[in-house]
Amino acid sequence: MIQLKNVTKVYNKGIQALTNTNLTIEKGEFVFLVGPSGAGKSTFIKLLLKEEEPTEGNIILDGQDITKLSRRKIPYLRRNISVVFQDFRLLPNKTVFENIAFAMEVVEASPKEIRRQVPMVLAMVNLSDKAKQYPHQLSGGERQRVSIARAIVNNPALLIADEPTGNLDPETAWEIMKVLKQINRRGTTILMATHAKDIVDTMQQRVVALEKGRIVRDEHRGAYGYED
Numbered sequence: 001m002i003q004l005k006n007v008t009k010v011y012n013k014g015i016q017a018l019t020n021t022n023l024t025i026e027k028g029e030f031v032f033l034v035g036p037s038g039a040g041k042s043t044f045i046k047l048l049l050k051e052e053e054p055t056e057g058n059i060i061l062d063g064q065d066i067t068k069l070s071r072r073k074i075p076y077l078r079r080n081i082s083v084v085f086q087d088f089r090l091l092p093n094k095t096v097f098e099n100i101a102f103a104m105e106v107v108e109a110s111p112k113e114i115r116r117q118v119p120m121v122l123a124m125v126n127l128s129d130k131a132k133q134y135p136h137q138l139s140g141g142e143r144q145r146v147s148i149a150r151a152i153v154n155n156p157a158l159l160i161a162d163e164p165t166g167n168l169d170p171e172t173a174w175e176i177m178k179v180l181k182q183i184n185r186r187g188t189t190i191l192m193a194t195h196a197k198d199i200v201d202t203m204q205q206r207v208v209a210l211e212k213g214r215i216v217r218d219e220h221r222g223a224y225g226y227e228d
């Protein structure tokens, strides 16, 4: 599914964010990406989304070397990879239904498909009764569930979650984790960058730890491994 081969990323100012990184993530895995602030987690995610280019090395997604992908083909990449952010990033002037529908309109789905898919993903995240609400009328946990529904509505192979529970209280964070695990059980590969020690320790999934741009740990049924 994802393969990084000798990936190095040096930013303009000479900061080396990733150094000679090698990693393989198989289809259907659930992987936590952990490490101290500045370790390179966001850089890792930006490279997968082609928001940044590696200085050296190759990134293979679904058998395709995305480092060789032309700018023109990036929208196709984005259909297969979806992202959920810490700050939800919902459109404030659209309802819950419209926020999710918009992600389908962007990839030119038909109105019929939209009418079928949106209620289905809303049911999956347990928000069928909130379809007509606007984001400001929802709690943080509900907003995050909308953003997850939006992220999965086009059936991506890979869901990247960048600190998805960072703005939520512990109980609400667990609701989000339940939803992510359920999506993973349906076959979607999940990569989640997080500082949530309790969640990582309890879920016992694969843990990849980055420090100063290097993978220092890669454990199946791993733990968070830091004190924060």
Ligand SMILES: Nc1ncnc2c1ncn2[C@@H]1O[C@H](COP(=O)(O)OP(=O)(O)OP(=O)(O)O)[C@@H](O)[C@H]1O
Pocket: 011, 012, 013, 015, 016, 017, 035, 036, 037, 038, 039, 040, 041, 042, 043, 044
């Ligand atoms: N656009 C950029 N230009 C220059 N340096 C950058 C840029 N983005 C990140 N860096 C640097 O690269 C290193 C890795 O940063 P990155 O954001 O990937 O870390 P992180 O593990 O995601 O941290 P956090 O947990 O705080 O989000 C840091 O030293 C950071 O200052």
